[in-house]
Amino acid sequence: MKTAIRLSIILFSGIVLASCSGKDEKAAQAAAGQPQPYPVFAVTTQETTLDSDYPATIEGIQNIDIRPKVDGFVERIYVDEGAVVRKGQPLFSINAPQYEQAVRTAAAAISSAEADVNAAQLQVNKTKPLVEKDIISKYELEAAQLTLQSKRAMLSQARASLANAKINLGYTNITSPVDGVVGSIPYKTGSLVSSSSAQPLTTVSNTAKVYAYFSLNEKQLLDFSNVYNGKNLAEQMRNIPPVSLVLADGSSYAQNGRIESINGQINTSTGSASLRATFPNPVSVLKSGASASVRIPQHVKNVILIPQKSTTDLQGKKFVYILGDSAKVMNTPIEVMEITKGKFYVVTKGLKAGDKIVLEGFQSLKDGTKIKPEDKNTDSVYAEIK
Template sequence: MNSLGRFTPFAILAVSAMLSACVDQAGAAKAPAAPPPAEVAVLTVAPQRVALSTDLPGRLEAARIAQVRARVPGIVLQRAFHEGSDVKAGDVLFRIDDAPFQATFQSAQAALAKAEANLAQITLKAQRYAALVDTNAISKQEFDDVTAAQKQAAADVATAKAALATARLNLGYATVTAPITGRIGRAQVTEGALVGQNEATPLATIQQLDPIYVNLTQSSSEVLQLRQALAAGQLKSVGRGEAKVRLLMEDGRPYPHPGKLLFSDMTVDESTGGVIVRAVFPNPDRLLMPGLFVRAQLEQAVSENAIVVPQQAVQRGADGASVMVVDPNNNVAVKPVKADRSQGDAWIVSEGLKPGDRIIVEGVQKVKPGATVKAVTWTPGDAGKAAKDGKPVALQVKAQ
């Protein structure tokens, strides 16, 4: 009997089954495994109180400007300040030759003394005549003449006093003082210059720089939309004196000191279609200069239940803005939204989202609508770590 004869039919069937199982196992090992769901960082939408701010262009303006002028004619004898320095109200700036005014003042003093002496003499005479006229020692006409002379002498005294006051003022004007506290610019005259001849000659300019104003321009359409939203109850007005203003310098750097809103003009500029809004800022370091172009972030209203989402969560296309949301079954869907107002690095969504919606902030590029994902909580500044570790972290959305 040959070697094949030793194998029974049952043995042959067992070997065939074993070979088939090995083939099935090898095939199963070669089949690719299904990929795990993609991890995305999500933000759960919750309403919050947000102060709505508007970016507006503007220019700085000194709080007060005083043009120092010569009020009396004369020769400038001295300049008593350093150009570009800070001066206080009442500080001496210029001295004009006061010799003529001193002489006029002394002459007025003498004229007043003479008028007062004459009035005293006439008064005594009138008193004596008053006693004599009752006894008919003098005529009524003589008494009336003395009474009139007394009144004339009193008028002369008043005139002399006025002349003396004028002479004192002119003498004082010869010493030019600072009308306000601020920074003085360059001198517009030098010693020896003749000033005040038939005009008030400009001598220098003082500007008060602390605090300093910023005049902002807001379009009338924005003002109208804001007032309509306030009237409809969609927004609340910021309390008087509570509206904060933050300044961005010409190079984009933020100004360290916050300001406050003073007023909004009631008239629309016909040439620009804008409304002037004025704010005031402290300027202790004199960093802000009049005429400088700036941008300001002005708080004008408050939304009590605003939906705020990070900017990277909002996608914009031909059909408008949209966000990707994760439903309770962890499936991805697209929701169109209306996000027409920015707040820092976030968008304020007015339509399309409701509290409790989970929107995808990180990982949008890895998923498509209908896909199943693994959602982890997103947090600003640590989104990558959260998505990597899969650990929930506290949500902090900054809102001014």
């Protein structure tokens, strides 16, 4: 019995010793710092296009407020909101009887003035032969001629009054001044309107072309002017490639536009300058007042791009792990452009073509750590930007 107990104790002690020996071996290996595998790739220069998006507001090339020029009641509305109208097409009719009466009064005044002119002409005709025969003084003829001249002036004034009355009467029929789309119509039939009304009858927007207004801050404007060649602003605008429009739903507008205007003065309150891009709008997809983003392309050559996941941020700076001699990594600061290419940074300083950097999974790495590099195919890394 005692022999069996001794044997059991010996076996248990052996097992414990073996276990401790295994743990010591693993600890020794960990302490030895065996290199861990990390994916690395060689950076190369690329040729690509960078896109910059700027919030924009869409406006028609003409947004015309339709206001009455005379006082009266809205008698008829010939169009509906959102209707496409042509230049000269009737929009509203205003009931203003006073202008019809003014036309009749002016017409009657012309008839009276014409009668006065005829009477004055008869007096001149009667006086002239008497003066020639020295029957009456020549001053009588001069007086008759002056009266005729006065009556003719009064006739001209009456005709001008009739023309003005007809113009005012014509204002009661309101037509579209341009081709365009009708906006909201706040006044309904029977509403009293006047030239001093706060709201217009409607707005007609000519959207055959549209303007996209957007802004650049002072730094962006300087960068913008440095990117495109030209002796002056007009030449630089001609060298800007066609721009695209990103709609509110994220889709791209089918037709490209061009930047045609850059405000030369920076707004002191906002610190930005306004730019205007023009886009064709043949089927009226773009509406005045809509929001979108103007996308400006910038073609760059011989630049180094790296995945954003290959960088770390520390105190506002970006770092990458470069594979150095003896398979040791160096935590190296880099500088990148503000504009990104999808999930890639454009490196402006800190890397050169051929450098190998750790692709990902380096959270536990430290500067000077030796790793076991696993080379990744460079083309597969850059596949996303092709």
